Amino acid sequence: MLHSFRLLLVCLTFHVIGAADLLIPPQIIKPPFPWNPATAGQSRTVYVQALGDALTYRWQRCDPLTGQWSAIAGATMNMYSIPPLQASQHGVKYRCVVANGLGEVASTPALFSVSNSRGLTPPLITWQSPPPTVIPPATAQFAVAVGYGSNPLSFRWQSAPVGGRFSDVPGATDPLLSVTVPDLAMNGRQYRCVVANSAGSAISAPTTLTVSANGPAISGPVLPTTATFPPVFVNTWPAFMSNSVGQLSILAADALAVPAPTFRWQLRRPGTTTWIDLPNETRKSLVGQPLTSADHGSAWRCIATNPLGSVTTVPMMIAVNDGGGYKPLVLTQPVGRTTSVDSTVQFIASAVGWPAAQHRWQLAAPGSNAFTDLPGATAQTLSLVASADRNGARVRCVFSNAKGSTISEPATLTIR
Template sequence: MKRFVGVLAALLGAALITGCGGGGDAAPPPVVGAAGGTVSGPAGAQVVVPAGALAQPTAVAVAQSASGAPALPGGLVTLGAVFAFTPHGTNFALPATMTVPFDPAALPAGRTPTLFKTDANGAWQALSGASVNAGSISAPVTSFSWAVVGLLPPSITQQPASASVSEPDTATFSVTALGTPPFTYQWQRSDDGGANWDDIAGATARSYTTGATSVAADDGDRYRVVITNPDGSTTSSAATLRVNAVAVAPAITTQPQDTSVAQGATATFSCTASGTAPAYQWQRSNDATNWTDIPGATNASYTTPATQAADDGSRYRCRASNTAGSVFSAGALLTVTVPGTIAPARLAAGGGFSIVALADGTLRAWGADGTGQLGTGAGDQSRSLPGAGPALSGVVALAAGSAHALALRGDGSVAGWGYNGFGQIGNGNNQTQASPAESTWIDAGTPRAFADAVGICAGTLHSLVLRAGGEVRAMGTNADGQLGDGSNTDRLRGVAVSGITSATAVACGGNHSLALLADGSVRAWGANDDGQLGDGSRTARNTPVAVSGLANVVAIAVGTRHSLALRSDGSVWAWGSNLNGKLGDGSDTARLVPTATLLTSGIVAIAAGSDNSAAVRNDGALFTVGINEVGELGIGALTPGFSATWRRAQASNVVAVGIARGGGLSHLLAQRSDGSVLTWGWNGDGELGRGPNPPFEENPGVVGGLNLN
């Protein structure tokens, strides 16, 4: 009560000041209290507030003003000015009566005007319950805002929304419009994408519900509504109806397949299912019994991250599901192959001859025998078809030089035959051996036969033997330090390579050697005129030096004047001579340190020869690079004459490969997973094992009568 008296006194005081020469200032708005009252404005606009509508005295004003008002609805034809009833937002406990004037002359004959008012959200709305008088409209209101009289064709404030249902469910479309009532509605349908529309009989309400739907009859149809009032018509936008077929439970139609990849490569599994829109979820198991969802693996195909050795033996399956059910595929096995482990050296290509070990450890040989390199006894027994080889058994690995060969047997012994002018067979003399002779090593001045050998290699005129403890013994010519014993003295028996105690593999080149150590690093020694030692120099070394920048190596191979390394990620690195592009890095530039080739993943075996390199991929594909003078690339053509980029040879399912090394033309051997042997390249001495003609062959072909399995 005190607040009311204060407000009233203030208003009366202001009125007195105005009446005493206030300079024509506008009178303050009248105050309406609990007793109610009428407040008038320009042109007959007014508001009548009933008793009890206001909880406290309020200064009420009615002005002809659109200042601050929201924009008028599009299409609205006003019949008078906009009026502001203030204070905006005042709420009444009982409806007040708002009267807004308009110009009757602006009203078309036969039309009924509508009173529009803004709501609390600033949107214009048509007031219901209005009464039209001569030149004004009155309507009950519960709050103050802007108001105007006008004519408005229907203005759609909520368009029909597209719907998706499963047959035979119904679909409902609705619309909301603003404008001068009354509204009439007519829904329409189009079955040709909206090109043509037909009225739907009886669909004359604000909402329309279809009958039972079907995919064949209703999917893709469109719906819209035409809304009419006394001021005109408006057509809504079109809504699309999607009808889904009744869900059919999924069934696996394509099973994921077992996959084998090299360590570091990815593996992809695929699965497809029939049924209605199946969703996929891939799972993994390490024991084929317990399965775990793979986060994010929700497509029909799943590609693993880079594989690790621990992934070997894991299994993968997919679950296909929808609202009608779910089903699991079979589990697919993942085999992870560690690069460098799948290529047993049971075949060897020498200078003009070839030799292989059968599964029972006996040998077959063919080609030139001028210096006993076939190992079958006295006299030249050269031949162009496979025949019995040296009289040995239990052979598990072979190595061939320019005119000599070595065999490693399962009992750890080593035997050699062929040209022995520098003691490269290691039997204590330099006499040619037409039959196998025991290779030996010096132990505190005493010759001993090898009994713990686990690896061998044969260079042009020297040989290496890897012992079980990681020590390496070397014999033969040593003019370039290729024996690695710190001297340049030829050796007729195996001497220790200086400082090598943890080797896991050895490789012999023309006049240089490599050893792979257990820590994945590589050591090199011997000739280095083309950088084949990989230490960044061209200086020959008679003791091992570290190959620069190499780590995680799992296999090595050596050509006449170049070297290769295979890393655990399946990539191939090369260095040394790059004549004819044999390093495979896309150039013909010699490299003094290891350089990445164009084979960056998936490789599991490598080989090197005079002017070629070869690599086996984890899927059995064979890639070659270098000279192609006599078809060495195995691509079925002699063009190009050489390639500095790797070419895919016409050979599949390859598990091992060998390349002849020397100063002449080369031939290649490849073992396939079925045990068959392929040959191609130079055949001047019958080294392809496919008969004396032609002198060379660019197409890999099977050697008849041989199977290494």
């Protein structure tokens, strides 16, 4: 009996992904929540949401005493569960470094305040003014802001000559210190503030006064040398926060200004673009009514004003969980792109939802309002060939989960 055999040769090609294959550098679209109160013994979880190709994650911790950042062994996911916090960790910070072959970016830090067994929180200085440079005679200003700390708080400013010890400045018991500078003899003098309450104390970093005969020569923002300055927010906001039905939305905006600022809160209803003033909400904190499902997608912001100007926080969008999750909310809208014919362009869109949102990109031909699905386009990044017949086409992303669907704004492709 004759047997025939066939030899099948299979060639396998392996390709190692390198920087040249990556199209999207890392971009953090949702950093950790910046302000995180906790009680000693409690655990917390921090996470980031990022865009980009082949991303890696590295979590770091900043020691509250040394101010030094160090890597956390094994913390290489976009989420990190913090071990039970101790009172000695009051002021600890966590951040995530997101990287790929095109670069890396660090998230804004998540700051934790830790209250003691009596429920009291020591002061935590979250901002201090940059070192001033003045031409005598002048007035130099120093200021601190306390993000956390049980009331009542006391402030005590101290100063030290060059090479000398710190001693109290008589009568300096406010968050803002104004110092008269008559001549060059005060050059190099340092100032710091001791903030205290019944739970403990905190000392600001020493700030050096520069007195110049030739005028200021420093870069970056500085406080004016007069006794007034416009508002500046000294805490940061995330773009998104989730809560459950029935919970209160509690927001706080901390601004420093001289004269002291007034506060105004505004609300943007879901599906609208108009901001509405909230009557009688004139404090730096806002406690809203218990949330309902109708509040899903609302946004809040705060405006701080004094005679020299005003500043507005970034809007914070609220997701409301009804117990079974929540419908997707768009965080990043796609942006129109201009490119040359037959090149490849990328559009990016992102959303949050629970369960996690699925992506579905759609395309409308030039001059048409009819959007149709793009086969296989189910990632947060869309790569599209800019063929000549697509000049003026629009793309959008549909985000879906078990709770419903949300559609992004359209973005237009322009071909030169």
